[in-house]
Amino acid sequence: MTINFDQFRCTGGDFSLSDMPTEYDGGMKNDDLKDACREVWQEVDEWHERLYAEGKQSLLIVFQAMDAAGKDSSIGKLTSALSAHGCYVKAFKKPSKVELSHDFLWRVHQAAPRAGDIALFNRSHYEDVLVVKVHGWADEAIIDRRYNHINNFEGLLADRGTRVIKFMLNISKDYQLNRFKNRLENPEKHWKFNPGDLYEREHWSQYMSAFEAAIQRCASPEAPWYVVPAENRKFRDLMVASVIRDTLRDMNPEYPAPEFDPTKYTVDSIS
Secondary structure (H helix, E strand, O other): OOOOHHHHEEOOOOOOHHHOOOOOOOOOOHHHHHHHHHHHHHHHHHHHHHHHHHOOOEEEEEEEEOOOOOHHHHHHHHHHHOOOOOEEEEEOOOOOHHHHOOOOOHHHHHOOOOOOOEEEEEOOHHHHHOHHHHOOOOOHHHHHHHHHHHHHHHHHHHHOOEEEEEEEEEOOHHHHHHHHHHHHHOHHHHHHOOHHHHHHHOOHHHHHHHHHHHHHHOOOOOOOEEEEEOOOHHHHHHHHHHHHHHHHHHHOOOOOOOOOOHHHOOHHHOO
């Protein structure tokens, strides 16, 4: 069965999160989703090797979501499937004093992938138009300018040969609550429970509005947003893997030509 993932792709314009599902299986059973994902990851790994060997292009993968939506587990699946060569994760937490003394994109630009690399962002520059917007830590005029700065930043990356994919892991408020309860019920998950997350839940509608604005204002053909139905983890993993696979296919990295004459060497001639 072929799933059209473009139905979850946003490249700007009118958009409403309320029109997007949070739970979806594409008409496939969990075992089939898992098997399909395994095949796609094998392709992703092959394309990643070509990207690294070519050393000309790069890929930036951004994950944004409400707490407990599955950013960590999604990134974990990625890192377990990809080679450690040319792949790294950058988590953006509360900015330090040094970072706050610079423009909001300063710390992000330093983490952008080099040619040949894949960078995975756990949260990103979008925090400065999400949590900052929701809590009113910057006025609307500043937030409005930040959308433009983000678009220019991602356009700069594209000009350098970096593709940008942005995933918003979409869950419901009820699903998040169940995840929080599971963390409290399991002592091994207590470390993941943050009482502050309950405070953030009180701003759920404001966060949804902030996500909608960010997706509307900062989606483009070169740096699209994908709103992933994230409550079915098997479907989530397949969708993320498939979008990455299709992006790498489109980038079409090629193995470099050898810097020696292969005809001068044979298996038997070397020792």
